[in-house]
Amino acid sequence: LDGMPLSAEFPDRASMMEVRLQAQEDEITLLKSSLADALRRLRIHDQVLQLLKQQTRRQHLQRTSSPAPQAWRSEPSCRHSQLTPHRSDTCWKSGGSWESPCETLINTHNVISIKMFIRGRPITMYIPSNIQNYDELKMEPPSERLELDWVYGYRGRDGRANLYFLPTGEAVYFIACVIVLYHINNRTQRHYRKHTDCVRCLTLHPDKVRVASGQTAGVDKDGKAVQPCVYIWDSTTLVTLWEIGPGTFQRGVGSVAFSFADAGSFLCVIDDSNDHMLSLWDCTKRTKHAEIKSTNEAVFAVEFNPRDSANIITCGKSHVYFWTLSGGQLTKKQGIFGKYKKPKFIQCFVFSLTGDVLTGDSEGNILTWGKSAADIKTLGKGAKETYQIMRQTRAHEGSVFTLCALQGGGLLSGGGKDRKIIRWSADLAPERECEIPEQFGAVRTIAAVDEEELLVGTTRNAILRGTFSDGFVAIVQGHVDEMWGLATHPSQNIFLTCGHDRQVCLWNTEEHKLDWCITLEEYGLCADFCPNGSVVSVGLSTGRWMVLDLLTREVVSESTDGNEQLSVMRYSPDGSFLAVGSHDNFIYIYSVTESGRRYTRFGKCNGHSSFITHLDWSKDGKYIMSNSGDYEILYWDIAAGCKLLRNRFESKDREWASYTCVLGFHVMGVWLEGSDGTDINALCRSHNEKMVAVADDFCKVHLFQYPCPKLKAPSHKYEGHGSHVTNVCFTHSDSHLLSIGGKDTCILQWKVIGGGVGNSQERLASASSTSTSSPEPATS
Numbered sequence: 041l042d043g044m045p046l047s048a049e050f051p052d053r054a055s056m057m058e059v060r061l062q063a064q065e066d067e068i069t070l071l072k073s074s075l076a077d078a079l080r081r082l083r084i085h086d087q088v089l090q091l092l093k094q095q096t097r098r099q100h101l102q103r104t105s106s107p108a109p110q111a112w113r114s115e116p117s118c119r120h121s122q123l124t125p126h127r128s129d130t131c132w133k134s135g136g137s138w139e140s141p142c143e144t145l146i147n148t149h150n151v152i153s154i155k156m157f158i159r160g161r162p163i164t165m166y167i168p169s170n171i172q173n174y175d176e177l178k179m180e181p182p183s184e185r186l187e188l189d190w191v192y193g194y195r196g197r198d199g200r201a202n203l204y205f206l207p208t209g210e211a212v213y214f215i216a217c218v219i220v221l222y223h224i225n226n227r228t229q230r231h232y233r234k235h236t237d238c239v240r241c242l243t244l245h246p247d248k249v250r251v252a253s254g255q256t257a258g259v260d261k262d263g264k265a266v267q268p269c270v271y272i273w274d275s276t277t278l279v280t281l282w283e284i285g286p287g288t289f290q291r292g293v294g295s296v297a298f299s300f301a302d303a304g305s306f307l308c309v310i311d312d313s314n315d316h317m318l319s320l321w322d323c324t325k326r327t328k329h330a331e332i333k334s335t336n337e338a339v340f341a342v343e344f345n346p347r348d349s350a351n352i353i354t355c356g357k358s359h360v361y362f363w364t365l366s367g368g369q370l371t372k373k374q375g376i377f378g379k380y381k382k383p384k385f386i387q388c389f390v391f392s393l394t395g396d397v398l399t400g401d402s403e404g405n406i407l408t409w410g411k412s413a414a415d416i417k418t419l420g421k422g423a424k425e426t427y428q429i430m431r432q433t434r435a436h437e438g439s440v441f442t443l444c445a446l447q448g449g450g451l452l453s454g455g456g457k458d459r460k461i462i463r464w465s466a467d468l469a470p471e472r473e474c475e476i477p478e479q480f481g482a483v484r485t486i487a488a489v490d491e492e493e494l495l496v497g498t499t500r501n502a503i504l505r506g507t508f509s510d511g512f513v514a515i516v517q518g519h520v521d522e523m524w525g526l527a528t529h530p531s532q533n534i535f536l537t538c539g540h541d542r543q544v545c546l547w548n549t550e551e552h553k554l555d556w557c558i559t560l561e562e563y564g565l566c567a568d569f570c571p572n573g574s575v576v577s578v579g580l581s582t583g584r585w586m587v588l589d590l591l592t593r594e595v596v597s598e599s600t601d602g603n604e605q606l607s608v609m610r611y612s613p614d615g616s617f618l619a620v621g622s623h624d625n626f627i628y629i630y631s632v633t634e635s636g637r638r639y640t641r642f643g644k645c646n647g648h649s650s651f652i653t654h655l656d657w658s659k660d661g662k663y664i665m666s667n668s669g670d671y672e673i674l675y676w677d678i679a680a681g682c683k684l685l686r687n688r689f690e691s692k693d694r695e696w697a698s699y700t701c702v703l704g705f706h707v708m709g710v711w712l713e714g715s716d717g718t719d720i721n722a723l724c725r726s727h728n729e730k731m732v733a734v735a736d737d738f739c740k741v742h743l744f745q746y747p748c749p750k751l752k753a754p755s756h757k758y759e760g761h762g763s764h765v766t767n768v769c770f771t772h773s774d775s776h777l778l779s780i781g782g783k784d785t786c787i788l789q790w791k792v793i794g795g796g797v798g799n800s801q802e803r804l805a806s807a808s809s810t811s812t813s814s815p816e817p818a819t820s
Contacts, residue, residue: 156751177749182745184795194502200441204251222515238763251275252296255270341355440456455483522540531772562584627664649672708749721735723735725770735764739763776790
């Protein structure tokens with residue numbers, strides 16, 4: 041499996057699509073049922089409103105002729121007649137048409153509510169008392185902006201030849217949509233961010249300055265294809281020199297290589313289409329020079345012969361092809377294995393100083409291919425010389441994942457199953473070897489810093505630095521599977537992540553490094569620090585949760601609530617309670633004592649009809665606001681015994697210690713037109729209550745002004761992730777924002793720059809008191 045291509049993970053796409061279709065049909069059935077229930081509730085609600093209206097009218101007629109109080113004589117603040125809905129903007133309706141996403145409803149007591157629709161379901165939100173003119177609120181993008189500060193992680197699990205060392209002292213590699221240039225001595229990063237989807241391949245020009253990188257195809261939020269392309273760029277200035285594509289390649293770009301004999305005049309590209317099209321591009325004329333179908337099998341690598349740019353070699357599943365360019369046409373010859381066992385995968389190859397080709401395969405062998413005279417009897421008169429296997433060298437147990445040629449003629453090989461790095465002499469005699477620690481996985485690629493020092497990329501997304509004599513240490517580390525849990529420390533510049541790889545990692549935002557990492561029996565999905573900062577709680581996929589001591593990493597407490605996955609862990613502001621949100625629809629409340637080391641069940645919040653997605657505590661620690669999978673907003677009185685507050689109007693002016701609920705009046709504007717309710721995975725309000733960051737399903741991080749209670753609120757949008765963004769969180773001082781990706785296994789650290797004055801309440805009151813009406817600004 042080590043050598044299998046990504047496409048091999050999905051052997052039967054048709055069956056997967058059938059399963060997905062069935063799941064969507066089931067979801068539609070559920071939504072129809074929910075819609076019917078919602079319509080029933082609406083009819084009852086309208087009947088009650090009519091009765092209240094009639095009762096109020098009768099009471100008014102019975103009054104004396106004395107003047108009515110000023111509050112009753114005043115007109116509604118939004119200048120609409122009572123009980124008349126005001127409709128604006130657009131929203132997707134379950135029947136497939138567009139309808140109003142919000143209504144402003146004003147009852148006879150001058151209570152205003154906003155009704156927002158998601159998947160046809162109405163969600164009512166009450167306007168706080170300090171807003172007098174909701175219709176005239178003007179939404180603006182925040183004065184703060186984000187700047188990418190650091191990238192944690194490396195894509196080694198499925199990449200090849202994706203790590204190079206530059207003369208500037210920088211290692212260049214990629215993860216998600218970002219190519220990182222990391223100075224291994226100064227420990228600084230620069231980032232090339234032109235790519236719009238996951239980077240798949242990388243190569244270095246012979247001048248050691250220019251870089252070519254290719255990306256995969258993707259889909260934007262509107263379902264339109266994001267076409268793959270190749271960028272050639274300057275690693276010194278980070279300026280893009282040439283964009284090849286889009287519209288030229290299919291699915292993605294799998295391999296790229298510069299020619300050497302002519303100082304990098306040509307670039308060879310192989311895409312991920314069924315035919316794995318091989319194309320040659322003239323970098324001087326900026327034109328396509330030749331193109332041909334390569335093979336239906338997966339292709340892992342391509343390189344020019346360093347002595348002759350007319351000769352190209354590709355390898356992959358069950359093949360080695362030797363290509364010849366003549367008169368603008370490419371022809372190929374297949375490598376013949378003859379008496380040697382044909383391996384399932386040819387993983388890599390290099391050219392020796394003598395002109396031979398050395399391949400590494402899934403059988404653990406290094407095969408030496410040399411030129412030999414053509415067999416005229418078999419191939420006919422005029423046949424040219426061919427490459428044949430001259431020698432087989434047993435190298436590793438398991439696959440040979442990478443080969444690296446040294447300047448002096450030596451060779452480095454990296455193994456899969458045995459995790460060994462072996463140094464070979466020019467005649468393939470083993471000279472030295474070492475084994476990298478098991479925690480880092482197998483060797484994926486090797487880059488030589490000099491004749492002694494090496495950089496090693498591994499299958500568990502780490503980059504190691506070291507020598508055969510001194511061993512290797514990790515200089516880049518990351519998760520190896522999807523992440524969901526993210527929490528920042530209440531007073532220190534550290535944060536914690538957890539995910540499907542069962543790893544719980546503590547990171548330092550100042551030193552940009554991993555402080556520690558432990559592996560659990562089950563995978564973690566959520567986490568939160570105790571306000572005293574000494575312990576952190578982690579919720580797992582089985583309903584179990586545990587509390588870890590930050591210094592000793594020991595489990596100081598653990599418990600189990602239900603048998604379904606946990607989605608939220610949230611301490612009250614003073615740390616006296618812990619709320620645990622579960623997929624069994626309950627919120628479990630624990631009283632916390634002994635500085636976060638002792639937990640006693642206090643109660644259970646029972647009232648949601650779907651799984652808990654988000655929750656927040658009030659600033660006084662007495663109430664909870666929660667969201668669920670069916671788009672409910674409920675409020676709970678914890679001090680009164682976890683009581684559900686039926687009258688949600690009473691919570692409209694309550695202040696919240698944190699704001700992570702994706703549904704609520706103060707964050708209604710973060711939802712895009714036509715959102716289906718799952719487009720936003722997480723949001724987080726800053727501690728100064730000036731901005732709110734949003735993680736969406738389209739690989740984007742958004743920064744909104746807080747509060748943003750009107751639909752189509754403008755925002756700053758940031759790219760970098762190559763998968764759905766699962767979580768975002770501000771550091772304790774709001775100096776940085778952390779965002780984590782799903783399948784891209786990437787953590788991005790953003791620096792918050794700029795910023796204005798005044799808190800959220802002052803801005804909201806100021807905006808609602810203005811009498812000037814102007815169109816809402818466009819999204820930044």
